[in-house]
Amino acid sequence: xxxxxxxxxxxxxxxxxxxxxxxxxxxxxxxxxxxxxxxxxxxxxxxxxxxxxxxxxxxxxxxxxxxxxxxxxxxxxxxxxxxxxxxxxxxxxxxxxxxxxxxxxxxxxxxxxxxxxxxxxxxxxxxxxxxxxxxxxxxxxxxxxxxxxxxxxxxxxxxxxxxxxxxxxxxxxxxxxxxxxxxxxxxxxxxxxxxxxxxxxxxxxxxxxx
Numbered sequence: 726x727x728x729x730x731x732x733x734x735x736x737x738x739x740x741x742x743x744x745x746x747x748x749x750x751x752x753x754x755x756x757x758x759x760x761x762x763x764x765x766x767x768x769x770x771x772x773x774x775x776x777x778x779x780x781x782x783x784x785x786x787x788x789x790x791x792x793x794x795x796x797x798x799x800x801x802x803x804x805x806x807x808x809x810x811x812x813x814x815x816x817x818x819x820x821x822x823x824x825x826x827x828x829x830x831x832x833x834x835x836x837x838x839x840x841x842x843x844x845x846x847x848x849x850x851x852x853x854x855x856x857x858x859x860x861x862x863x864x865x866x867x868x869x870x871x872x873x874x875x876x877x878x879x880x881x882x883x884x885x886x887x888x889x890x891x892x893x894x895x896x897x898x899x900x901x902x903x904x905x906x907x908x909x910x911x912x913x914x915x916x917x918x919x920x921x922x923x924x925x926x927x928x929x930x931x932x933x934x935x
Contacts, residue, residue: 727784731932733846733891734859738885744797748843759761767840769781777914777918778918778920779918780876780911780914781874781876781912781914781918781919781920782920782922783874784863784873784876784878784912785878785910785911785912785921785922786882786922787827787910788910789865789908789910789922789923789924791866792847792880792882792908792910792924792926793847793851793858793924793926794843795845795846795847795916796846797826797846797847797848797903797906797926797927797929798813798826798846798928798929799813799814799819799820799825799826799902799921799926799928800813800819800823800824800825800826801823801824801825801826801832801845801846802845802846803824803845804824805823806823807823807824807836808931810817810930811900811929813932814931815900816899817904817930818898818899818900818902819898819900819902819904820900821900821902821930822865825902826846826848826902826903827848827853827870828847828848828851828882828884828903829849829852830844830849830885831849831887834929835849837850837853837858837866838857838859838860838864838866838868843866844866847882847906847908847926848903848906849884850880850882850908851880851881851882851883852880852881853878853879853880854877854878854879854880855876855877855878856877856879862874862876863876863877863878874915875914875915876912876914876915877912877913877914878911878912879911879912879913880908880909880910880912881908881911882906882907882908882909883906883907883909884896884903884905884906884907885905885906885907885925886905887905887925888928895908903928904927904928905925905926905927905928906925906926906927907923908922908923908924908925908926908931909921909922910922910923911922
């Protein structure tokens with residue numbers, strides 16, 4: 726009795742990656758890691774923004790408050806008639822005469838840091854720039870409290886109507902003299918970030934400084 730023996734051949738195959746697959750794997754992983762690192766970089770970079778923004782706001786608020794607290798009268802506060810409403814004011818209009826207030830510092834010249842002829846009105850701050858002032862930099866008027874280095878503050882004061890038409894305070898009175906001002910304070914950080922805070926100031930009567 727004969728029997729047929731059947732032999733089954735099995736082919737042994739090795740498992741693993743080909744060289745091309747390995748290269749593709751390295752490329753894909755590299756792209757993924759680069760993406761993750763870029764997210765970490767942006768997150769780290771942005772994490773300092775709140776502190777920088779708070780610094781910008783603090784400087785702008787301090788400067789805006791300083792300007793808004795200054796007198797705003799028909800005539801320069803140094804004028805002897807500035808506090809005399811009967812001379813400097815006719816109804817709600819400024820009587821032209823004496824040293825009239827205009828935008829920008831008066832002759833002298835008035836400066837923010839002068840001990841003899843300092844800024845003494847809202848108008849004087851128009852065009853003030855800490856980068857061109859002397860001394861330069863973020864300083865308080867007494868120059869005793871130096872601020873952070875590299876920051877810049879610029880002030881713009883412009884005539885601007887205030888309020889709706891029915892109750893509006895116009896930029897100029899009936900004699901064409903300033904009576905409503907828009908104050909813009911722009912502060913820039915060393916990294917180029919900037920913020921602008923704005924406020925209004927109206928002329929008050931009588932015309933004596935506060």
